[in-house]
Amino acid sequence: MLYFTRWKAMAIVLTALVVCLFAFPNFISEKTVQSWPKWAQRHVVLGLDLQGGSHILLAVDTAAVRKEKLESLRDDVRRVLRDARVGYTGLVVRGNSVEVRVREANQVETALAKLRELSQPLGGFLGTTGQRSLDVGNDGNLIRLTVTDPAIVERVRQAVEQSIQIIERRINELGTVEPLIQRQGTDRILVQVPGLQDPTRLKELLGKTAKLDFRMVDVNVTAEQALQGRLPPEDEVLYGTGNESKVPYVVEKRILVSGGDLTDAQPGFDPRTSEPIVSFRFNTSGARKFAEITQQNVGKPFAIILDNQVISAPVIREPILGGSGQISGHFTVQSANDLAILLRAGALPAPLTIIEERTVGPGLGQDSISKGKTSSYVGAAMVIVFMLATYGLFGLFANIAVAINVAMIFGVLSLLNATLTLPGIAGIVLTVGIAVDSNVLIYERIREEVRAGRTPINAIDAGFTRALATILDSNITTFIAAAVLFYIGTGPVRGFAVTLGIGIITTVFTAFTLTRLIVATWVRWRRPQRVPI
């Protein structure tokens, strides 16, 4: 156990040295590190709890996705039956289905055949799963089209993917460093933005669907009449934004031009009133539609609607032919800027809800770092003194081994570009405990072997052999706990599991190699007559 071949000893020292060296960039200023080659730049990333920032978990509104899917199916059914010249009544959305009653019994088969074409194969390679997007069935004249669950899941998946792209565009406009945006589970998106003072603006940007519509205001009915129940079926009542959230508008349901036709949006100022505005430009088809509408409706008001709220309802003074326009609606400089960002990034396919938020201010992060440092130093100092007092020279060996161990933990963390959190620091402090324990196990075993009457070298050799088996057993059990923590844990708990797990691996490595090598070198050098522990 105490004999090392020269190349083996060198391999051990080299491994430890290389791993320790990877920790080096953490102690150098970021500027210097950036001039190094890419592979040497790897370093520990501070978690949001240490550097401050926002962690926001968003969920796609699956109910809204379902509703939208059913409504578009209803429109499809209407179109299909009309094209096939099938007379029908009572086309409605009921639960997960669209129902329609065919007037003439002899047309039911035709209708069924046509409607079945709406159902598409789902998933797999070329639809190999055998699942379809719709179940079409009938009960006499009543035809029922049910949206299958896999179809909804597929739609939600698409919605998440689209949302991620749109969120990325929105957040990039904020100019923050290294935001993290990733899918979680089937219907969730995790957004982590470091170093943000106030997440309110971020949340506003994430929480808005940003669905922009241009529709006509119905001037034949006043809002009062509409609210009293005389609302024409092709109209609906929407309210204003901000201070005007109680002001009702009667607008047509028909969308003339939508936000999807925008190519650009920029914040600016109205040259006459110097009020903040958002100016926009349509793409070709949007510009054509907009020109047509404004030509036909000079003198009438139209409504600019964002997420079912009327931003403004200006009167068309003259036809707008250039394909660009502006929105003014009691904006502040910031809200005009945000609206421009939202319009440029596009509308979310479905509303997103914030289901979890954790924000740490930069002050708390700084405090946590300094407290983590203090407690680590104090803990390390106490352990070092205690080990020296208990084992003397061997205590010194143990301290060297533990110090290298900690350096190696940082090395591995850097290599993995891992995130260091406050619980992660706690994990490192606890690893120090485990690392010391491995030394204690070895030394206590050596003490025992000495008492049993072995010669010093024999005792040391036997001590290592017997203790290492125990070290392996005890560390594997702790490692299992760390692994489970890693798999089930989120955020801070994961950080703890990572450092604990890495710490256990480096501890076993140092116990089996470095500590043994240090003691072996000392034995060869001093040829001790008695073991000084």
Added chain:
Amino acid sequence: MRLLRIVPDNTTFDFMRFRRISFPMSALMSILAITLYFTHGLNFGIDFKGGTLVEVQTKAGPADLAKMRSSLNALGLGDVQLQEFGAPDDVLIRVAEQPGGDAAQQAAVAKIRGALGEEVSYRRVEVVGPRVSGELLSYGIIGLMLAILCILVYLWFRFEWQFALGAMIANVHDLVLTMGFMSLSGVDFDLTSIAALLTILGYSLNDTVVIYDRIREMLRRYKRMPMPDLLNASVNQTLSRSVITHVTVSLALLALLLFGGQAIHSFTATMMFGVVLVGTYTSVFIASPILIYLGVGTGRDSLTASARDEKERP
């Protein structure tokens, strides 16, 4: 230089005899802990209960808790708790989960920000909606169970099934007592607590495994030694290691407890209780003696005799 010897060489404490005290004591403590858990309950944090937690620091001098409380209570957010957090200008605000789903929680945060205005800086804002809190709790419980199961299987492979069972009984005992401590001290039970419980589990097992390793070695070496004597010898031989290791772990934890700040205070306090107080006691006084009852090393003449002794003296 004279070296420190906390535990003298060749100790011969009769740990196995002590089981007549330690077993009833542990049973009583466990029952007490379970009763506490059901009557007093755990103080679930927002991770598992949902709700909002805001840590603020007043910009001008110590916080006026009464004033803040009255302005927050006026918002109609239901149960609002305020607590000084580590320093007089640092206040922790907890708001119970709002009815009305995830969006309602965000509305509550906006209201709190509005009420406190610019007089404070926000150090931490955590909002956990009803959907997430339920999942976090079930993940936590599943994780704990899974960890115990994995460790059990490992021990079963590495030792005999009696050892695995003994370790598991010791484990559950540790967890039950620690949760009793959490109930009594009223620390927040959240994700970090699950991490603490798992670490306690790991540490306590680590300790138990070290003693079990020794027991296994003794079983191979001394085929005729009576079981209680063998267990006693094993525990005594590893006693010095147990004590020294626990002193070092306590030192590390003490540093975290004293200088680690409020954010990990409940974590370290729980660890201190679980690792230092319960873990060591369990491996020595519960995990080892229980092997007698589980019939480790059956087939030894002396053991059958001692087992008969046990039956005659209840």
